[in-house]
Amino acid sequence: MAIEEPAFEKLEQSGTFEIRQYRPVIVAETLVEGDMSSASNSGFRLIADYIFGNNLSVSGEGGKASEKIAMTAPVSVEPAAKSEKIAMTAPVSIEPDANAGELMRSKRWRVRFTMPASYTMATLPRPRNPAVSLKEVPGKRYAVLVFSGLAGEDKVQQKTEELLAWVKTTHRSAVGTPQLARYNPPWTLPFWRRNEVLVELGVAATASP
DSSP: OOOBOOOEEEEEEETTEEEEEEOOEEEEEEEEESOHHHHHHHHHHHHHHHHTTOEEOTTSGGGOOOOOOOOBSOEEEEEOOTTSOOOSSOOOEEOOSSSHHHHTTOOEEEEEEEOOTTOOTTTSOEESSTTOEEEEEOOOEEEEEEEOSOOOHHHHHHHHHHHHHHHHHTTOOEEEEEEEEEOSOTTSOGGGOOEEEEEEEOGGGGSOO
8 A cells, every 4th residue: 555645746857856846734743862863763653653543533532532643654854953842751854953064963853754635733633742743834845865775874964965065056045954754664675765855945946947
């Protein structure tokens, strides 16, 4: 059975680089501390716990019933701003603080999991764990670099630098912080894995040449 992914329109492609326009989505997210690998793992467990039933269904009798939510892809991770609060419990997109150089140095991460498009904020089950929150994300335009294999810290750093360098060659401007998106479960063989580094493009950069 196919895994649902966020809807987007591919505007341009140059080899493994793409420009995409994403539609608005709802995400379940959590904040964690640690290195990228440990943050990804702990964040994934928290959000998986939510979608597998640690929630309150809005349609459940007396508000006590739980509901399983279908898996989607990817899990994304990004560095979180230093001013953001971290939940008391250990917190899927990964994104660093300011630029490519900050990606691997960050110790605070936001892990996100896109909710199925069939849900709205009014119909999604509410997380029981306060470390998990629901958020509406508006449609955005991203530059994307697709790559396979293992997404270790050194490789992610390299791919992030490649993406930002490519964005400059297109006379566009990147805003915010890069994100890492993983599409496969951990038991997938490296050469079958699909990973992406994404960075949002500024409004002025979205105009046609």
